[in-house]
Every structure is written in structure tokens, then in C-alpha cells.
Amino acid sequence: xxxxxxxxxxxxxxxxxxxxxxxxxxxxxxxxxxxxxxxxxxxxxxxxxxxxxxxxxxxxxxxxxxxxxxxxxxxxxxxxxxxxxxxxxxxxxxxxxxxxxxxxxxxxxxxxxxxxxxxxxxxxxxxxxxxxxxxxxxxxxxxxxxxxxxxxxxxxxxxxxxxxxxxxxxxxxxxxxxxxxxxxxxxxxxxxxxxxxxxxxxxxxxxxxxxxxxxxxxxxxxxxxxxxxxxxxxxxxxxxxxxxxxxxxx
Amino acid sequence: xxxxxxxxxxxxxxxxxxxxxxxxxxxxxxxxxxxxxxxxxxxxxxxxxxxxxxxxxxxxxxxxxxxxxxxxxxxxxxxxxxxxxxxxxxxxxxxxxxxxxxxxxxxxxxxxxxxxxxxxxxxxxxxxxxxxxxxxxxxxxxxxxxxxxxxxxxxxxxxxxxxxxxxxxxxxxxxxxxxxxxxxxxxxxxxxxxxxxxxxxxxxxxxxxxxxxxxxxxxxxxxxxxxxxxxxxxxxxxxxxxxxxxxxxxxxxxxxxxxxxxxxxxxxxxxxxxxxxxxxxxxxxxxxxxxxxxxxxxxxxxxxxxxxxxxxxxxxxxxxxxxxxxxxxxxxxxxxxxxxxxxxxxxxxxxxxxxxxxxxxxxxxxxxxxxxxxxxxxxxxxxxxxxxxxxxxxxxxxxxxxxxxxxxxxxxxxxxxxxxxxxxxxxxxxxxxxxxxxxxxxxxxxxxxxxxxxxxxxxxxxxxxxxxxxxxxxxxxxxxxxxxxxxxxxxxxxxxxxxxxxxxxxxxxxxxxxxxxxxxxxxxxxxxxxxxxxxxxxxxxxxxxxxxxxxxxxxxxxxxxxxxxxxxxxxxxxxxxxxxxxxxxxxxxxxxxxxxxxx
Numbered sequence: 007x008x009x010x011x012x013x014x015x016x017x018x019x020x021x022x023x024x025x026x027x028x029x030x031x032x033x034x035x036x037x038x039x040x041x042x043x044x045x046x047x048x049x050x051x052x053x054x055x056x057x058x059x060x061x062x063x064x065x066x067x068x069x070x071x072x073x074x075x076x077x078x079x080x081x082x083x084x085x086x087x088x089x090x091x092x093x094x095x096x097x098x099x100x101x102x103x104x105x106x107x108x109x110x111x112x113x114x115x116x117x118x119x120x121x122x123x124x125x126x127x128x129x130x131x132x133x134x135x136x137x138x139x140x141x142x143x144x145x146x147x148x149x150x151x152x153x154x155x156x157x158x159x160x161x162x163x164x165x166x167x168x169x170x171x172x173x174x175x176x177x178x179x180x181x182x183x184x185x186x187x188x189x190x191x192x193x194x195x196x197x198x199x200x201x202x203x204x205x206x207x208x209x210x211x212x213x214x215x216x217x218x219x220x221x222x223x224x225x226x227x228x229x230x231x232x233x234x235x236x237x238x239x240x241x242x243x244x245x246x247x248x249x250x251x252x253x254x255x256x
Numbered sequence: 257x258x259x260x261x262x263x264x265x266x267x268x269x270x271x272x273x274x275x276x277x278x279x280x281x282x283x284x285x286x287x288x289x290x291x292x293x294x295x296x297x298x299x300x301x302x303x304x305x306x307x308x309x310x311x312x313x314x315x316x317x318x319x320x321x322x323x324x325x326x327x328x329x330x331x332x333x334x335x336x337x338x339x340x341x342x343x344x345x346x347x348x349x350x351x352x353x354x355x356x357x358x359x360x361x362x363x364x365x366x367x368x369x370x371x372x373x374x375x376x377x378x379x380x381x382x383x384x385x386x387x388x389x390x391x392x393x394x395x396x397x398x399x400x401x402x403x404x405x406x407x408x409x410x411x412x413x414x415x416x417x418x419x420x421x422x423x424x425x426x427x428x429x430x431x432x433x434x435x436x437x438x439x440x441x442x443x444x445x446x447x448x449x450x451x452x453x454x455x456x457x458x459x460x461x462x463x464x465x466x467x468x469x470x471x472x473x474x475x476x477x478x479x480x481x482x483x484x485x486x487x488x489x490x491x492x493x494x495x496x497x498x499x500x501x502x503x504x505x506x507x508x509x510x511x512x513x514x515x516x517x518x519x520x521x522x523x524x525x526x527x528x529x530x531x532x533x534x535x536x537x538x539x540x541x542x543x544x545x546x547x548x549x550x551x552x553x554x555x556x557x558x559x560x561x562x563x564x565x566x567x568x569x570x571x572x573x574x575x576x577x578x579x580x581x582x583x584x585x586x587x588x589x590x591x592x593x594x595x596x597x598x599x600x601x602x603x604x605x606x607x608x609x610x611x612x613x614x615x616x617x618x619x620x621x622x623x624x625x626x627x628x629x630x631x632x633x634x635x636x637x638x639x640x641x642x643x644x645x646x647x648x649x650x651x652x653x654x655x656x657x658x659x660x661x662x663x664x665x666x667x668x669x670x671x672x673x674x675x676x677x678x679x680x681x682x683x684x685x686x687x688x689x690x691x692x693x694x695x696x697x698x699x700x701x702x703x704x705x706x707x708x709x710x711x712x713x714x715x716x717x718x719x720x721x722x723x724x725x726x727x728x729x730x731x732x733x734x735x736x737x738x739x740x741x742x743x744x745x746x747x748x749x750x751x752x753x754x755x756x757x758x759x760x761x762x763x764x765x766x767x768x769x770x771x772x773x774x775x776x777x778x779x780x781x782x783x784x785x786x787x788x789x790x791x792x793x794x795x796x797x798x799x800x801x802x803x804x805x806x807x808x809x810x811x812x813x814x815x816x817x818x819x820x821x822x823x824x825x826x827x828x829x830x831x832x833x834x835x836x837x838x839x840x841x842x843x844x845x846x847x848x849x850x851x852x853x854x855x
Contacts, residue, residue, distance in 0.1 A: 092553035092554070092557050092558065093362070097327045097556065107472055109369065118443070120444060121564070122552055122578070245566045245576050
């Protein structure tokens with residue numbers, strides 16, 4: 007089976023399970039589809055249909071992010087096809103946000119699945135904000151709860167003074183989205199992404215450019231899938247789907 | 257506690273089930289750094305000469321270095337030090353040499369994040385157990401459920417039972433069944449290769465160690481760290497040309513698959529030739545086109561030399577595995593294979609069983625030559641007609657070895673055992689030093705220094721030890737710091753590593769101290785071997801080294817016994833060891849701060 011056939015085989019039929027899962031492609035997928043040809047063919051036919059709404063493709067060019075251009079209203083996407091699982095982003099995040107060499111405190115987490123794929127899970131800045139909506143704290147005069155969307159970066163921020171440590175937001179993320187939010191040792195929610203105040207460090211440090219900031223154009227329920235779901239999809243697309251038998255030398 | 261180190265050593269006695277913690281001795285740490293160095297020191301302290309590697313009192317040490325887990329390039333190596341399951345002196349087969357072996361992956365950084373610099377496992381359990389470490393909570397649990405699993409199945413079960421963020425080291429069926437060249441493995445295909453670390457772990461009935469940590473590591477001097485780190489990254493990522501950074505990333509060690517053949521340094525047909533006549537379709541470029549789907553990295557590695565792949569057609573269609581990388585030659589050219597997918601299947605099988613595919617390939621090559629020369633027949637191999645390049649027969653032999661079934665019992669011992677059993681002059685085909693089979697580099701072509709590495713390496717014929725003293729010192733330090741060798745090969749300078757070590761720990765080592773530490777570590781390992789009964793006669797090469805190559809651009813090249821002995825004399829002199837016996841002199845020992853060593 008050559009690559010072209012594999013790609014063709016993987017093209018999901020309309021209305022199929024896989025088709026539903028990728029019904030909300032990112033701009034990055036689109037670019038990939040153009041760039042890598044046969045490998046991306048699977049996606050591009052769908053994409054042409056789905057991305058007719060004008061997305062400014064040059065909204066967050068990586069070079070300018072690298073040069074320190076502030077990011078407003080973006081989300082970080084992770085490309086499992088490029089990611090090698092080196093965890094550089096994790097250490098970078100933990101050092102930037104917690105001043106600690108401690109990947110367990112990182113707000114982006116890389117999960118390894120077998121056959122080997124690495125799935126990066128990071129807050130997808132869901133536009134409908136289930137975590138913020140779950141916060142029981144009364145909105146203040148600016149309409150902010152304890153967990154709120156920072157108008158400057160359009161990313162999440164936490165007011166620790168008002169947080170009740172109830173864990174509702176964590177629960178909301180876990181049951182509805184990718185579950186990257188967790189309660190830290192002090193009881194505060196952690197794991198939400200602040201985009202480093204508009205200057206995302208992990209994106210800049212990735213040695214393989216597997217991370218990127220894209221505009222928020224889709225709802226979080228499409229983008230923020232749990233790692234295990236994404237992993238199955240990634241394994242299918244990377245290794246050729248149902249034909250895969252990991253130990254057929256036996 | 258100064259930065260860099262986690263500060264605690266975990267001691268586990270599997271016989272009594274006792275788990276203890278002791279603080280890391282910082283004086284010792286400053287002398288031996290960590291990893292391979294500290295392992296050698298502890299092994300020296302904890303063992304008496306003459307014990308079997310499979311006795312319960314042989315400590316199995318899983319160590320990290322001071323740079324493991326810190327944000328510098330490729331701080332990923334997990335180091336295992338124990339008595340070797342493979343190497344032993346010719347005069348006294350009951351003892352064993354030192355084994356230091358490293359693997360990439362993510363285990364030792366996670367171990368440090370859990371708060372431990374090392375795990376020392378002694379004793380032996382009665383039934384299969386595993387060690388579960390989550391920060392301060394350490395448990396020995398029964399592992400009957402996992403015993404017997406191959407590495408693929410085991411890793412996937414562990415992912416399910418614990419979660420994909422837990423890091424583990426484990427053994428496959430080969431380790432459980434005491435195959436003398438079984439590996440400790442991690443993440444399915446990364447291995448603490450050579451020397452039977454898996455057999456030692458199996459003798460303790462320890463199936464796996466799994467760890468998850470959430471503690472921070474410290475850096476003593478962040479400003480100096482930043483400076484050194486930038487210099488290290490710059491030196492590495494700006495290296496260009498062949499064997500530059502881009503090559504490492506694109507092909508990994510597979511970049512020398514065709515190169516080594518051109519230089520006459522590849523292991524072909526059980527080391528008969530250095531240039532492979534069937535190299536077409538067996539090089540990295542073919543793998544890029546037909547096999548690989550992406551890179552795979554260890555912790556903090558910007559290179560990602562491994563490539564995950566999937567076989568796309570033929571009998572093995574759909575098989576996913578990493579590789580091949582250069583040492584895979586042992587299963588390829590060394591066995592006369594010209595079938596990329598079949599080659600890959602053999603590598604995958606070895607990794608699944610937890611066999612060292614370097615040693616296994618060496619043994620397979622030996623068997624094939626024995627068959628060809630009529631030393632053995634198919635009847636000796638339980639009816640398997642093993643011919644050059646027969647990948648299916650190779651798979652069958654591997655299965656027999658891993659499960660110690662029939663002829664696999666003898667083959668799973670080592671080359672010397674087979675030579676003793678079969679005789680008929682087959683020692684001429686056994687390519688080994690100190691009992692350890694050769695790795696995938698042939699030694700006879702001009703320009704190769706690998707024969708010095710094979711002959712003098714403390715762990716037996718080892719391709720990573722280094723062909724001259726400077727290289728050996730450099731790599732001893734790498735293994736002690738916990739930094740991978742490949743970033744160093746692609747440009748990081750030892751000065752960068754020394755600066756990183758000083759910045760992390762607050763030590764004030766000069767470059768002279770740095771190299772002295774390397775000499776100290778290497779000489780201590782040598783002293784350990786000498787205490788176990790090794791002599792200069794064990795630093796030998798098999799007779800094939802004196803036969804000329806017959807094929808390729810380096811046809812006619814060979815080593816001479818006289819030339820080799822002269823090189824050894826010079827080597828010992830430069831090391832400060834007695835040229836006659838090969839034992840480190842008292843003067844050298846005192847100079848290196850090894851006054852406690854008595855041989």
C-alpha cells in the first residue's frame with residue numbers, strides 16, 4: 007500500500023464517526039493539507055468545504071510571534087504529526103508560569119500513546135467558556151468572576167483573591183472539554199492558558215515548530231478533545247488505520 | 257541541597273520488602289558526579305569480588321545524573337549500573353565485570369521529579385513484583401498479572417492501568433527467562449543495551465519500575481545556567497555539513513548506514529566483510545521513503561534521532577516500530593539481510609522480547625556462519641534451517657531464545673557457551689571480547705579506532721566507550737551527567753557541559769577537574785574488573801581481526817597482533833596503568849583520589 011492509497015483510504019465518509027470528529031478543522035490543518043500534498047489530501051477535500059468563511063491566514067505568523075508580537079484572541083494548537091514528545095514546552099511553561107523546573111505544573115501537557123504518538127493537551131480558550139460559566143462567584147462591575155477572560159489577551163486569568171477553590175471550573179472542563187484544568191495543591195484551578203500575557207513562550211521554544219497560535223474560530227467542543235480521543239485519531243491517521251497490526255511478526 | 261541533584265537515594269530490598277531513603281552523600285557526588293560514576297563507586301563499595309551477577313546481593317542500580325530533568329539539551333539518559341550478565345574473565349567464568357549502560361526516554365527525569373537521584377534494588381523477590389513510585393509513596397506490588405507480557409503489551413497495559421504520564425522501565429520475556437543478553441527496556445524500543453541488565457532484573461523477579469513525580473528541581477546559579485545553556489544550544493543547532501545537526505535530525509544514526517559500508521566499517525556476514533554488497537534498500541534514505549512517519553525524541557532533546565515507522569506493504573504490512581538505526585545493522589548486514597521490512601520485523605521482535613538486538617544479531621550471525629561452515633546442522637537448532645538473510649528463521653530463533661525453549665537455552669547463554677558446546681573450531685567465528693559480542697562496527701579498515709574501544713571497554717566489546725582516551729573520558733562524563741551523546745556528537749562542547757554542571761550544582765570544577773573526574777570514573781571501573789579477576793589477556797580481539805577484508809574499497813585491510821599489542825601498551829601507559837598487567841598503578845590511583853582501591 008503506498009502513501010496515496012493510504013491517504014485515500016483514510017478519507018472519512020460524510021457523516022461517519024471520523025468525519026464528525028474532524029468537522030472543525032483548523033487553519034493549520036488547512037495549511038498542512040496544502041503543504042504536504044498526498045498526506046494531507048485526506049483533510050483538504052473537507053476543508054475546502056468547511057473553511058469558506060474568511061479566516062485571515064496570516065493572522066498570527068509564527069515569525070512575528072517569535073519576534074514578540076502580542077497575540078490577542080488566539081489559541082495554541084499542537085500538531086501530533088510533528089511533535090516528538092521532547093517536553094521542551096512543558097519545562098518552558100512551568101518555568102515561565104511557576105518559576106519551577108517541574109513539568110507536572112506545566113499548563114501544556116504532552117501525553118505519549120502507543121503505537122507512538124504524542125498528544126499535546128493545552129487550554130483551547132473555548133469561546134463558550136464552560137469553565138468561566140461554572141464559576142459560582144458573583145460577577146463584579148466589569149462582569150468578571152474569579153476565573154475570567156482577560157480583555158487584553160482574550161485568554162483566561164484567575165483572581166486568586168476571589169476564588170472559592172470550589173473546583174466547579176475543573177469539573178466543567180473535565181466533563182465537557184479536554185480536562186486540562188486541575189486543582190493545584192493550594193486548591194486553586196490551574197492548567198488554564200494565559201497565552202503568557204500575549205507572548206506564548208512554549209510556542210516560541212518548540213524545537214520542531216509543532217506548536218502554533220491560531221485565531222479562535224471554532225468552538226471548544228471541537229478543538230478541546232480529551233487526549234485519549236485525539237490519540238486514537240492520530241494513531242489511525244499516522245499509521246494507516248485499521249490495517250495496523252502492531253505485532254504481526256508473531 | 258545544591259541544585260541539580262534531587263538529594264535522595266531510594267534503597268529497596270526485595271527479599272525483605274524493606275524500603276529506605278538515604279540522603280545523597282554530596283562529597284561522593286562531587287567526586288563521581290552521578291550516573292555511571294556514582295554507580296561505579298557504589299558497586300565497588302557494595303560488592304565483594306567473585307559474586308555471581310544473578311545472586312540476590314548484586315545491586316541493580318538505576319541512576320540519574322545531575323543534569324537529568326533540567327532544561328538543557330537532551331538531559332534524558334537513564335543509567336543502569338550493576339554486575340554484568342554477559343562479561344566475565346576467561347580464567348574465571350563465575351565472576352562478572354562491571355556493566356554500565358544507558359537509555360534515553362523519560363524515566364530518570366521523572367525519577368528526579370519524584371525526588372530521587374537513584375534506585376538501588378537488592379535481594380530477590382519470591383514471586384513477580386513491581387515497584388511503584390509516586391513522589392514519597394513507594395510500594396512493592398505483586399506483578400503476576402504483568403509477568404510474561406511482551407514489551408508492546410506491557411507498555412500499553414501500563415498506560416491503561418496507570419496513565420500515559422507515568423514513566424517506566426521494564427523487562428520482557430527474555431529478561432524473565434534469564435537470557436544473558438536481555439535488556440532493561442523503556443517505552444518499548446529504548447533499551448539499556450548490552451550486558452544483560454534485563455537478566456539481572458529478571459533474577460530479582462522485578463518486572464517493572466514505574467514512577468511519577470511532581471517535585472521541582474533546583475538550579476543553583478540561574479544566570480550562569482542561562483549563559484551556558486544558550487552556548488550549548490547554539491553550538492549544537494548551528495553545526496552544519498555532514499553529521500551536523502540537520503543530518504542528525506533527518507536521519508539519526510541511520511545516516512551512517514551507507515557511509516559505514518563505504519568506509520569498510522560495517523559489520524557484514526558475521527564481521528567477515530566491512531562493505532556490504534547488498535546495501536541497496538538498506539539505508540536511511542530508503543527508510544525515509546518507505547518506512548518512517550515522523551521523529552521521536554527523548555526528554556528535552558532537540559534532535560529526535562529516532563524515527564517512528566510503519567511497514568506499508570508485503571508480509572509485515574501494518575507493523576509499527578521505530579528504526580532502523582545504525583546498530584540495527586547487526587540484524588541486517590551482519591545476517592546478510594536485504595529486506596527492509598523483514599529487518600524491521602526482527603528489530604521489532606527483539607525489542608518486544610526485551611532482547612538486545614546488537615547481541616542477538618551478533619549471535620545470529622555466528623549461528624549462520626556455523627551452519628554455513630558445517631559446525632552445526634539444522635538438528636542443533638531444532639530443525640530451523642538458518643541461512644544468510646532468512647528473516648523468518650531469524651524470528652523463530654529469537655522466539656526460542658526469548659522463551660528459553662529448546663536450542664534457545666544454549667543460544668541464550670552467550671557465544672562462549674556455544675563455542676564450548678559445539679567446538680570444531682567455531683571459536684574463530686565468535687566475535688567477542690570479555691564475553692560481550694561485537695557491536696555493528698567492523699574494526700579492520702584503516703582509520704577505524706573501534707578495535708581499541710572493543711578491546712579496552714570495561715563492559716566488554718562496546719562501540720560507545722570510545723576508540724581513544726579522550727573520547728572515552730568525554731563519554732564517561734556524558735554518562736555520568738545524564739546527557740545524551742548525540743548532541744555532543746552534533747556540536748555541544750565539553751566546556752558547555754562543565755559550565756552547565758557548575759551552574760546547576762554550584763560546584764567549581766575547572767576543565768582539568770572535569771577530565772580528572774572522567775579519568776577517576778574510568779579507572780575505578782577498570783579497578784573493579786581487575787578485582788573480579790580480569791587481566792590484560794582479556795583485552796583481546798578474536799582471530800578474525802588479523803584476517804584481511806576481501807571486498808570493497810578497503811579490501812586487504814587488517815590488523816596485526818603486534819601492532820595491536822603496541823597500541824595497547826601505549827594506551828595503558830597513557831592511562832597510567834601498568835602495561836604488563838593492565839592494572840592501574842598505585843601512583844595513578846592516589847593521584848585520582850582512589851586511595852581506597854585495593855586490588
